[in-house]
Amino acid sequence: MLTIGHLQIDAPAVQAALSGYSDGPMRLIARRLGAPYALHEVVLDKLVVQPGKLRRRALALDPRDHPVGGQLMGSEPEQFGQAAALMADAGFDVIDINFGCPVRKVLGRCRGGYLLSDPPTAFEIIRRVRDAVPPAIPVTLKMRRGMDDSGDSEQSFFRIFDYAFEQGLAAITVHGRTVEQKYVGPSRWDFLARAKRHAGNRTVLGSGDLFTALDVVRMLEQTGVDGVTIARGCIGNPWIFSQVRALLSGQTLPDPPSVAEQGAVIREHYALCARARTEDAPRIMRKFGIKYSELHPCGTQVREAFVRAASAEDWQRVLATWYDPVATWPPGRHRHGPGDLIAAGACAAENN
Numbered sequence: 001m002l003t004i005g006h007l008q009i010d011a012p013a014v015q016a017a018l019s020g021y022s023d024g025p026m027r028l029i030a031r032r033l034g035a036p037y038a039l040h041e042v043v044l045d046k047l048v049v050q051p052g053k054l055r056r057r058a059l060a061l062d063p064r065d066h067p068v069g070g071q072l073m074g075s076e077p078e079q080f081g082q083a084a085a086l087m088a089d090a091g092f093d094v095i096d097i098n099f100g101c102p103v104r105k106v107l108g109r110c111r112g113g114y115l116l117s118d119p120p121t122a123f124e125i126i127r128r129v130r131d132a133v134p135p136a137i138p139v140t141l142k143m144r145r146g147m148d149d150s151g152d153s154e155q156s157f158f159r160i161f162d163y164a165f166e167q168g169l170a171a172i173t174v175h176g177r178t179v180e181q182k183y184v185g186p187s188r189w190d191f192l193a194r195a196k197r198h199a200g201n202r203t204v205l206g207s208g209d210l211f212t213a214l215d216v217v218r219m220l221e222q223t224g225v226d227g228v229t230i231a232r233g234c235i236g237n238p239w240i241f242s243q244v245r246a247l248l249s250g251q252t253l254p255d256p257p258s259v260a261e262q263g264a265v266i267r268e269h270y271a272l273c274a275r276a277r278t279e280d281a282p283r284i285m286r287k288f289g290i291k292y293s294e295l296h297p298c299g300t301q302v303r304e305a306f307v308r309a310a311s312a313e314d315w316q317r318v319l320a321t322w323y324d325p326v327a328t329w330p331p332g333r334h335r336h337g338p339g340d341l342i343a344a345g346a347c348a349a350e351n352n
Contacts, residue, residue, distance in 0.1 A: 002227040003203055004037075004094060005138025005170035007067055011036045012227035013216050013244040016173075016207065017071040017096065017142070020287070021235055024062050025272035029265060030234060034241030037067050039229070042098050044111075045074030045083035059090040069094035069140065072129075073101060075110040077121065081128030088133045095133050097125065099160065100142045100175055102182045113179035115160075117147045122160045130167050138170035142207075142229075145191045148180040161195065171203035173229050183232075193223040205229050211335055213243035213253060236291025237335050238265065256295060256332040263323025266292050270315060282311050289318070296322065297330040 002009040015022060015030045017039035027038040043058045061068060070092035074080045084095045099122060101112030115122040130139050141164045146153035164172055174195045176187030187208025196204045206225040210216050211233040219228055234240050239257050246254050257265070269288060274281040289306030296302045305318045 002037075002205075004140060006136065007037070007093065007138065009036045009067070009227075011241070011245055011248070012220060013241060014205075014227060014229055015039060015234055015241075016229035016231035017042050017069070017098070018231055018235065019101075023273075023284075024060070024065060024276060025269055026235075026238075026288070027065055027068065028062060028272055029269050030238045030241060031064070032268075033238040033265070034243075034245050035234075035238070036241075037069070038065070039069040039071050039094075039096055040092070042071045042073050042101065043083075043087075045072050045076070045080045048072070048083035048086050049079055059087065061091050066091075067093035069096045071096040071098050071142065073098040073106070073111050074125075075115070075121070077124040077128045080125045081132035084129040084139075085132040088137050092137075094138045094140055094170075095129060096140045096142060096173075097129055098142050100144045100173075100179075102144065102177075102179045107179070113144055113147065116144065116153070116156055116179060119156050119159050119163075123163050126160075126164050126167050126169065130169065139168070140171045140173065141169055142173045142175070144175045144177055144179050145188060145195075146178050148178050153178070158198065161198070165199065165202050171205060171226075172199070173205040173207055174225075176206065176208040189219060189223050192219070192225055196224045196226075203227070207231060213240055213247050216240070216244045217247050233335070236288060236294055239295075240335075253334075256334045258332055259296060259323055259327070259329040260325035262292065262295055262332060263319060263325055266323065267319060270319075274312070282309060282315055285315065289315075294335055295332050297332060298322065299333065 002012045015035045015038035019041050022039060022041045030038055047054045048058055070087040072080060072083050087095055098112055099115045106112040107114045133139055146157045161172060174192055176189055176192050192206040203226045205227040206219050206223055207229045210228055210230050216228050230240060243254055270285055273285050277284055286306060290303055293299050293302035293306055302322045305322060309315050309318050
């Protein structure tokens with residue numbers, strides 16, 4: 001059980017906020033396959049405050065999509081607080097503050113991970129958000145372990161970490177890389193263990209290098225964190241959530257999804273996307289198709305087919321060709337890490 005404020009979440013592995021990915025359809029698919037809680041992709045505070053199409057899209061929630069966290073990013077404390085209040089009014093169950101994004105453009109605008117180098121502004125944002133959001137709605141924070149590996153950076157991390165809990169934040173997610181690292185090099189799980197020991201009985205979630213269900217179990221065991229947020233490891237692999245549940249209940253690792261199972265989920269995902277963004281669905285789903293292809297026994301060919309799919313008709317042809325549920329396919333593949341460089345082997349389907 002994972003506790004975030006008053007929320008009792010029945011599994012410790014949740015879906016992270018993923019820029020460009022964790023939209024409503026992706027979250028609904030993840031929930032169906034075992035994710036107990038999911039975060040909306042990060043939204044700029046100014047887009048929430050300003051009326052218009054982008055605001056309506058950012059605040060739209062499906063009734064089935066709960067509990068859900070709304071993640072905000074910005075640099076102006078007052079505007080950050082206003083946006084947090086609007087997200088709470090729109091029905092988000094948790095408001096999450098992003099102090100972790102390492103993208104250069106974000107850092108150049110004093111947002112995301114930049115705020116780890118500016119504790120006074122970070123403190124003000126935390127205070128404004130907690131004050132603006134009704135007490136019953138938990139506020140959480142996403143951080144990296146610092147701007148860089150310097151002692152000053154680590155000191156700033158723990159100043160912000162402690163202040164957030166002192167202000168009543170319900171949980172903090174810590175990514176084991178620095179902002180300077182971006183996504184290069186290993187995530188420091190030993191630092192996650194230090195952060196959890198420092199926090200005591202307060203809720204800390206870990207993040208970084210979670211590409212398989214076994215990775216999730218290892219992080220929980222090695223660091224003592226209360227939960228984990230799965231990010232890149234769940235794009236195109238929502239089955240990771242049910243696999244984690246199986247391992248934590250003492251079962252063996254389930255077999256990877258069959259081609260028929262993969263196809264059924266991809267068809268459902270496409271249909272959800274088409275209902276939400278009809279004309280844009282083929283373009284939006286292309287990036288998902290590329291990631292789904294990594295689990296297919298003919299991953300290279302399937303990836304190329306998804307890359308070329310430019311219309312709804314193209315998508316149906318790809319699914320009919322490569323995800324025929326009555327064909328005889330080789331076993332699917334488990335993902336082994338970023339890029340899944342394991343060779344696909346022979347790839348032949350005998351249509352019945």
